[in-house]
Amino acid sequence: MKKKTMAMMMAASFLGAGGCSAENMTTQKVSAEPDKILIAYYSWSGNTRFAAEQIQKLTGGRLFEIKPVKAYPSDYSACVDQAKQECRQEFKPELAVKAEEFAKYDVIFVGTPNWWSTMAPPVRSFLSAYDFSGKTVIPFVTHGGGGMADCERDMRKACPKAAFGKGGAFSGGSIRNAADALEKWVNEVVTIRK
């Protein structure tokens, strides 16, 4: 636990908790029917999954877990080391599952843990695996103190054909008590058409 906290503090302090530099390019609130909404996420230790499940309940959209063929080590330090290399190299691991009927979705919430201030590599793979033309991506991030950092900026770079909604960043450690914050943000980014 101590090691983990230290690593997080290190990452958060030297990489900073900066916001999105391309905020002026953010799409205004979108409106969509539940069956046009996909909530895709990668989660290593469950926080981003929890956020994704809340977003699914709030929107009625379809949940999709992004899974690499080769899972990351369950050992925290080994995972941090591997992630460091992969994030630096913008590595895109092969994914195990394809999202069905991807073309039918208009709004895609894309969730990632903050890994070394950017998205987790499987999310980078996801963003380059599909045609995002005409779609709106709404990023959401859980973190260990570093906030959004470069996650949203890097997601935009990795997915240039999509429009982007306003990203949400939530503390992973308190995500299970963040129902109100999640709901407030979801209401800011999407209107559900029934």
Ligand SMILES: Cc1cc2nc3c(=O)[nH]c(=O)nc-3n(C[C@H](O)[C@H](O)[C@H](O)COP(=O)(O)O)c2cc1C
């Ligand atoms: C490999 C790795 C790298 C991480 N790097 C950062 C970081 O740079 N900044 C930060 O705030 N949190 C960092 N964290 C903490 C996670 O972002 C945070 O615990 C998140 O909520 C985990 O989401 P998950 O449970 O969905 O995997 C890192 C965690 C791991 C495993």
